[in-house]
Amino acid sequence: MNEIIVLKQLPEIVEQLDLVSKEVSKKVETAMKLVCTEDTVKEVKKTRAELNKEFNELESQRKQVKQAIMAKYDEFEDIYKDKVANLYKQADTDLKAKIDNVEQELKDEKEVELKTFAEQWFISKGIEGYVKFEDIGLNITLSASMKSLKDQIVEFCEKVESDIKLIELEEYKEEILFEYQETLDFAGSKLKVVERHRLIDMMKELQEKEAEKEKAEEQIVEKVEEIIEPPKEIIEESQTVSVTFTVTDTVEKIRKLKEFMKEEGINYE
Numbered sequence: 291m292n293e294i295i296v297l298k299q300l301p302e303i304v305e306q307l308d309l310v311s312k313e314v315s316k317k318v319e320t321a322m323k324l325v326c327t328e329d330t331v332k333e334v335k336k337t338r339a340e341l342n343k344e345f346n347e348l349e350s351q352r353k354q355v356k357q358a359i360m361a362k363y364d365e366f367e368d369i370y371k372d373k374v375a376n377l378y379k380q381a382d383t384d385l386k387a388k389i390d391n392v393e394q395e396l397k398d399e400k401e402v403e404l405k406t407f408a409e410q411w412f413i414s415k416g417i418e419g420y421v422k423f424e425d426i427g428l429n430i431t432l433s434a435s436m437k438s439l440k441d442q443i444v445e446f447c448e449k450v451e452s453d454i455k456l457i458e459l460e461e462y463k464e465e466i467l468f469e470y471q472e473t474l475d476f477a478g479s480k481l482k483v484v485e486r487h488r489l490i491d492m493m494k495e496l497q498e499k500e501a502e503k504e505k506a507e508e509q510i511v512e513k514v515e516e517i518i519e520p521p522k523e524i525i526e527e528s529q530t531v532s533v534t535f536t537v538t539d540t541v542e543k544i545r546k547l548k549e550f551m552k553e554e555g556i557n558y559e
Contacts, residue, residue, distance in 0.1 A: 310348070317341060393432055400439075401430050408443045415451040420471055450474065462487060 321341060326334045405423045412418035426446045428439055453476040457466050462483045469479035537544060551558055 314344075317344075396432060397430055400432075400436070403436070404428065404430065404439055404443065407440055408447075411443060411447040415447045417447060417450045417454060420454065420467075421446075421450055421474070425474060 321337050324334050408423050457463050465483045466479050
């Protein structure tokens with residue numbers, strides 16, 4: 291395409307700057323040679339002020355030039371966008387949409403073929419009830435070959451088939467299979483179920499120990515009641531009976547019990 295956008299004024303500005311630069315260089319060189327002492331400090335300050343004044347004037351001119359150039363450029367850019375850039379962008383957007391539609395149709399066709407292929411393998415391996423096509427996690431792109439994608443399907447099906455055969459040999463196969471269908475991770479599913487049963491067995495053991503403890507306590511209570519309560523065949527409370535029991539307590543309390551029995555006239559050995 292022929293060059294249609296040309297800037298003509300900038301070289302003229304650069305030529306002027308070259309001339310200014312030579313003059314500035316001389317003044318700066320002279321100023322840099324000045325020796326600053328107590329006697330010459332005023333002269334050095336004056337030279338510095340003059341240089342700063344010239345520089346500020348040039349800066350003001352530069353900003354005016356920039357403003358003028360940018361105003362022209364902004365005007366040019368608006369016209370350029372309206373007459374050129376927007377036309378290209380509109381064409382690009384339209385063409386991209388058309389390309390995307392065609393590529394999506396091609397990918398959809400590819401996915402349908404792969405899905406049919408996968409379902410056939412599900413049936414042949416007897417795993418159709420355990421997995422879905424989405425579980426394979428294929429990255430279906432136009433650049434991916436059908437062979438590589440089908441190889442991934444075959445590899446996936448063989449792995450699932452092998453996992454299910456291993457699950458069938460497990461003690462908690464129904465539970466492991468349930469977990470496996472969620473994650474497709476045999477080792478993780480087995481570990482989760484085994485740990486669950488370990489906790490269940492632990493709870494059962496604790497419950498059994500608690501039940502045995504409660505039963506032992508009940509037996510102790512019954513024994514105490516047998517000791518305290520007279521046999522049913524005894525009708526008269528004045529009848530003499532002999533009972534045996536063990537008292538466990540502090541020495542002080544046992545002494546008091548002994549004194550009480552003496553006071554009541556209870557015979558004991």
